[in-house]
Amino acid sequence: GQQVQQSPASLVLQEGENAELQCNFSTSLNSMQWFYQRPGGSLVSLFYNPSGTKHSGRLTSTTVIKERRSSLHISSSQTTDSGTYLCALERDSGGSNYKLTFGKGTLLTVTP
C-alpha cells in the first residue's frame, strides 16, 4: 500500500484563513521533508523536519514519529501561497541512502 498519504487532496481558502495539511506514513522513517511546488514549476524545500516542531515565517511543521504523522500549518494564507504542497519521507532502511518517498500532494488554492 501507499507509504505516504496526504490530506486533503485539495483545499480552497479565502485569503487570511489558516490551513492545516496532513501527512501520514505507514513505515518508520529517518526524516520528513515538506516541499512547495509552484503551479507548473519546480519544487522548493520548506522544511527538513525529522521530529518536533519547526517554524518559518507563517509556516509551521510538526512531526510526531510515534504517531506516524507530520503536519504543515499555514497561517494567514495569501494568494501567493497557492500551489501544491508535498511531503516526503526518507525511509528507515538501516542505511543512509537518502531516498525519499513522496506523497501525492495537497493542491491549495487561496482566493482573494
Added chain:
Amino acid sequence: EAAVTQSPRNKVAVTGGKVTLSCNQTNNHNNMYWYRQDTGHGLRLIHYSYGAGSTEKGDIPDGYKASRPSQENFSLILELATPSQTSVYFCASGDAQCNERLFFGHGTKLSVL
C-alpha cells in the same frame, strides 16, 4: 542556495527514439536523483547516484538508464522512448552536510508521440 539546471525544458520525441535529459548542479552535492511526476502518482524515483561514476536503481528504473560522469552532471537516458514515458522529469541534488534537503531543477516536460 543550490543551483540545479535541467536541459532541455521541453522535449518532443518519437516512439523508439533515444532521449537524453541532462542535469547540472553547481553546489558540489554528492547525491543526485531523477524523478518523474505524473498525475495520480506524485513523484517517483527512477535512478539516483552517490557520486561520480555511481548510478543506482530507484523505484521505477525500467526503460531508463542513468549516467554520472562527474560530480556536477547526471543524465537520464531513454534508449527506446515509449508514449508511457511522457511525463515531467525532475532532477534533484542533495548532500548529507545539508541534512539531505533536496534542491530541484525546474523540470523537463517530455512528450513521446
